[in-house]
Amino acid sequence: MPAIVAAGVPRSAVCRPRRGRCPNAVRTPSSAGTITLAADLFDEPDSFQDFVVAHERLHLRVPNHGCLFKALMTAHVSGWRSF
Numbered sequence: 001m002p003a004i005v006a007a008g009v010p011r012s013a014v015c016r017p018r019r020g021r022c023p024n025a026v027r028t029p030s031s032a033g034t035i036t037l038a039a040d041l042f043d044e045p046d047s048f049q050d051f052v053v054a055h056e057r058l059h060l061r062v063p064n065h066g067c068l069f070k071a072l073m074t075a076h077v078s079g080w081r082s083f
C-alpha cells in the first residue's frame with residue numbers, strides 16, 4: 001500500500017489566527033474529520049508546512065504519538081524528527 005493511502009483524508013480544513021502563545025501550529029483534528037491550521041503556518045517554510053499537514057492527517061487515523069504514528073510519519077515525511 002502506498003504510504004499516502006495510510007493517512008486520513010480530512011473532510012475539511014480550517015485556518016484560524018493562532019490563539020495565545022501556543023507553540024503548535026495546528027490543533028488536534030476533530031472527530032468529525034476537520035483539521036484546523038493556524039493562519040501563521042503559511043509563514044513557515046514549505047517543509048514545515050508539509051510536516052504539520054502530514055502530522056495532522058495522520059491523527060485522523062492514529063490519535064496518539066505511538067509506534068504506529070511514528071512509523072507512518074517516517075513513511076510520509078523524511079527527516080520529520082528534525083522538526
Ligand SMILES: [Zn+2]
Pocket residue numbers: 055059065
Ligand atoms: Zn500530534
